[in-house]
C-alpha cells in the first residue's frame with residue numbers, strides 16, 4: 001500500500017501546506033507480522049452476537065485472521081506481539097457517525113441555549129476559523145475519540161470562511177498523524193440570513209462554489225479501497241442553512257462520484273416549524289423531495305420523526321446518526337431509536353460537535369444511548385448489547401463500511417478496543433458487556449486501528465498529548481481574540 005493511497009490521494013502535499021509545517025503525515029503501512037491477544041472476553045458483534053468468555057484474536061497485518069474460544073492456534077509464525085488479555089473485554093473499535101471537529105475550540109459557550117439560539121450565538125465566532133485552528137481542533141477531537149475506544153470517525157465540516165485556508169486538508173493531516181480511520185465531509189452552507197436562512201451571510205458560500213469545492217475534495221482525497229483510511233462525503237449542513245439547489249446539486253454530484261451524503265435532519269421542533277413554513281412539509285418529506293433519501297444517505301439526530309418518516313427511512317435504507325448527549329445538552333428531545341431499529345433503519349451513534357457535547361467521548365455514548373432510550377421507552381427499550389451494536393456495526397453500516405469494519409470477524413480490518421474490566425471500577429461485575437456499557441468509563445488498555453497501536457494504557461501512542469493540549473489552548477485563545 002502506498003503512502004498516498006493509505007491516507008488519501010494527495011495527502012502529503014495538501015497536508016504539508018495545511019498546517020504551516022513541512023512534516024508530512026506518518027507512513028500508514030499496516031504493521032508487519034502477527035499480533036496475538038489471548039485470555040480475554042470477546043464480544044464480536046457479528047450477525048449472531050457471538051461472544052467468548054475466554055478467547056483469542058489473531059491479527060495479521062491490518063486484517064483480523066482468526067477469532068475464537070480458548071487459546072490461539074499453535075505454531076503461528078511471525079508473531080511480533082503476544083498480549084495476555086486476562087481481565088479484559090475486546091470489542092470492535094467504536095464508529096462515530098456525527099461530529100464537528102472545529103467546535104473543539106468553542107466548548108463551554110452558550111451553555112443554556114436551545115439549538116437555534118446556540119447556533120445564532122456561535123456562528124459569528126465560527127466564521128473566523130482557519131486551517132491552523134482546525135488542525136488543533138481535529139487533534140483534540142480525535143484524541144478524545146481514540147481514548148474512548150473509537151477507531152473510525154466522520155467529521156461534518158461545513159464552515160469554510162473565504163480566507164480560512166485548507167481546513168479539510170488540515171483535519172486529514174491531524175487524523176493521519178494520530179492514526180485514526182477517517183470519513184470527513186466537505187459540508188457547506190449557502191442560505192444566509194438575508195435569504196431567510198439562519199446563519200449570518202459571512203458564514204455562507206456561493207452555491208456553485210460550494211459544489212465545486214466538494215467535487216475538488218472528492219477528487220483530491222477520496223479513497224474507495226477496502227483498507228481506506230480516508231473517504232469523503234458530500235454534506236450540505238441542514239434544511240435551514242442551505243438552499244434546495246445545493247441539496248439537489250450535492251446529491252447529483254455525490255452519486256456521479258460514488259460517495260455518500262450526510263446532513264442534519266429532524267433535530268428540533270424549531271427546524272420542523274421552519275420546514276413547514278418555508279416548504280409546506282416536514283423535514284423528511286422535504287429532504288425526500290430533493291433526492292435525499294437512500295442507502296447512500298445518513299442524517300444526524302432524527303429526533304422528531306413520525307411513523308411515516310421512520311417507514312420512509314426504513315424503505316430507502318437511509319441511515320441515522322443518534323447523538324444522545326448532544327440532544328440532551330440542547331434539550332432537543334429523545335430520538336425514537338428502538339422503533340427505528342425495529343423498522344430496519346440503520347442507526348449508529350454520534351458524539352456531535354463538542355460545543356454541544358463537551359466530553360467528546362464516544363465510549364460513554366453507549367451508556368447514554370441506553371439510558372435515554374429507557375427514559376422514553378421503558379426498561380426493555382434497549383439492551384447493553386443493542387447499544388454496543390449501535391456503536392460498532394450500526395455505525396459501520398451508516399458509513400457504508402459494514403464489510404470492512406464494525407465487527408470482529410476473519411477478513412475484516414483490525415480495528416479493535418481492549419477494555420480493562422477487572423480493575424477497581426469494574427471487578428466483580430458478572431457480565432463484561434454490562435461493565436462496559438452500564439458501568440463507569442472502562443480504562444482502555446489497547447486500541448488498534450488498521451492493525452497498528454494508537455492507544456496504549458489509556459494514552460495516545462503516536463502524538464504527544466501535552467502538545468495537543470497546548471495547540472488547542474493556543475488555537476482557542478487565538479479564535480477568541482479574532
Ligand SMILES: [Zn+2]
Nearest residue numbers: 264300352353
Ligand atoms: Zn451536528
